[in-house]
Amino acid sequence: MSSACEEFRKLYELEVSDELTARQFVRLDRHRDACPACRELAQQTEPLRLFQVLAQDSRDDGFWMGTNRALRTGISEEGRLGPGESLLLLRPVYRVALAAVLVLALGLLAAVLSPSLELPTPEPSALMVMGMAPGEVMLPTVEFIQSENARVYEMKVFGEQDQVIQVVMILDDGIDL
Amino acid sequence: MTAASHTDETDRALLDRIRAGDRDAFEVLVRNKRQQAFRLARRVVGQDEDARDVVQLAFLRVWRKVGSFRGGSEFDPWFHRIVVNLAIDFVRRESARRRSQTDWAGEQARAGGSGHRALPAVLQLQEVSRIFDELSACLPPRQRAIFVLREIEGMSTDDVAKVMGIRLSTVRNHLFQARTTLRRALQARYPEYVPGGKEEKP
Numbered sequence: 001m002s003s004a005c006e007e008f009r010k011l012y013e014l015e016v017s018d019e020l021t022a023r024q025f026v027r028l029d030r031h032r033d034a035c036p037a038c039r040e041l042a043q044q045t046e047p048l049r050l051f052q053v054l055a056q057d058s059r060d061d062g063f064w065m066g067t068n069r070a071l072r073t074g075i076s077e078e079g080r081l082g083p084g085e086s087l088l089l090l091r092p093v094y095r096v097a098l099a100a101v102l103v104l105a106l107g108l109l110a111a112v113l114s115p116s117l118e119l120p121t122p123e124p125s126a127l128m129v130m131g132m133a134p135g136e137v138m139l140p141t142v143e144f145i146q147s148e149n150a151r152v153y154e155m156k157v158f159g160e161q162d163q164v165i166q167v168v169m170i171l172d173d174g175i176d177l
Numbered sequence: 178m179t180a181a182s183h184t185d186e187t188d189r190a191l192l193d194r195i196r197a198g199d200r201d202a203f204e205v206l207v208r209n210k211r212q213q214a215f216r217l218a219r220r221v222v223g224q225d226e227d228a229r230d231v232v233q234l235a236f237l238r239v240w241r242k243v244g245s246f247r248g249g250s251e252f253d254p255w256f257h258r259i260v261v262n263l264a265i266d267f268v269r270r271e272s273a274r275r276r277s278q279t280d281w282a283g284e285q286a287r288a289g290g291s292g293h294r295a296l297p298a299v300l301q302l303q304e305v306s307r308i309f310d311e312l313s314a315c316l317p318p319r320q321r322a323i324f325v326l327r328e329i330e331g332m333s334t335d336d337v338a339k340v341m342g343i344r345l346s347t348v349r350n351h352l353f354q355a356r357t358t359l360r361r362a363l364q365a366r367y368p369e370y371v372p373g374g375k376e377e378k379p
Contacts, residue, residue: 015356018357018360018361020353022349022350022353025349025352025353025356026346026349026353029334029349029352029353030334033333033334033335047360047363047364047370047371048328048356048359048360048363050305050308050363050370051305051309051328051329051359052328052329052331053301053302053305054216054220054302054305054306054309054329055216055329055330055331056302057216057219057302057306058212058215058216059212059215059225063225063229064211064229067207067211067229067232067233068204068207070233071203071204071207071233071236071237071240072200074233074237074240075200075203075237075240
């Protein structure tokens with residue numbers, strides 16, 4: 001046994017009892033790299049050898065299903081992904097989520113950018129009936145509300161002295177009056 | 178030419194073909210290298226699905242960067258560096274999120290393979306994997322990667338330094354820290370797995 005091997009065994013005892021310094025570890029590790037016999041000796045009593053079984057860890061073809069397709073897609077898109085590429089975007093579930101978010105965002109954008117509902121301009125004759133002058137600012141009232149979803153109900157109420165009151169009811173849950 | 182006929186080609190020959198845009202050659206390379214890449218990524222990121230994402234992205238990076246890969250160099254250290262760096266980046270990005278342990282039983286069931294015949298080995302692997310995930314969670318990702326390369330993949334310290342792109346002394350420092358941490362944690366939580374500890378698990 002060489003002196004280096006003897007030193008290794010002393011150092012290794014220290015390592016097992018958790019008394020090794022970082023500097024001693026360097027010497028130990030160097031020799032472990034260089035000497036197969038000492039490496040084997042250490043492995044017999046090394047608690048962390050437990051984890052060496054993980055070197056056998058593998059996955060069968062079922063696990064890799066879809067990987068080649070994803071890679072082919074990635075290759076086809078080569079040049080279009082920037083440095084901000086995301087790992088998560090490779091997963092179908094994230095792609096679906098991203099598509100849903102994009103659709104929602106487009107919907108919101110369209111709603112914001114679409115022209116607001118224009119109120120009809122009353123005919124001058126109607127303004128006269130309503131007691132307004134042309135050009136006078138008229139606040140929107142229920143009469144001018146247009147909505148495809150609105151339901152309009154009309155009814156007449158007969159009062160005393162043959163008074164007839166026409167009541168128009170507009171029901172639309174989605175409109176803010 | 179079919180993909181299967183490439184299986185015996187060396188990495189270098191495959192890389193030459195990939196440089197020329199041969200996708201069959203690329204698929205062969207993926208098949209040849211994916212298991213080890215997965216093991217590396219899996220031990221660093223701690224989740225099967227995340228590891229598969231890392232592996233996919235690593236192969237995409239190989240496709241993109243193969244032109245810049247020097248022909249005289251070995252492919253494996255270069256590729257392992259890509260995998261490990263991506264895995265470390267992933268862990269750092271995801272570090273705020275606490276993830277549950279991998280459902281190995283579910284994985285085996287979904288895989289539908291010959292799990293029954295290899296039951297004892299599978300169980301041992303499951304158990305060890307679970308313990309490693311638990312104990313290594315307290316290691317910084319770089320330290321974890323170095324431990325995996327050295328102690329699980331069996332690379333020499335030189336090779337680990339090449340893969341990580343750091344000095345030998347830095348590798349040994351990280352390795353020393355990782356081994357000390359894991360050894361203490363193993364002794365404290367699973368003394369039955371430590372030689373000379375409590376009784377062995379059946």
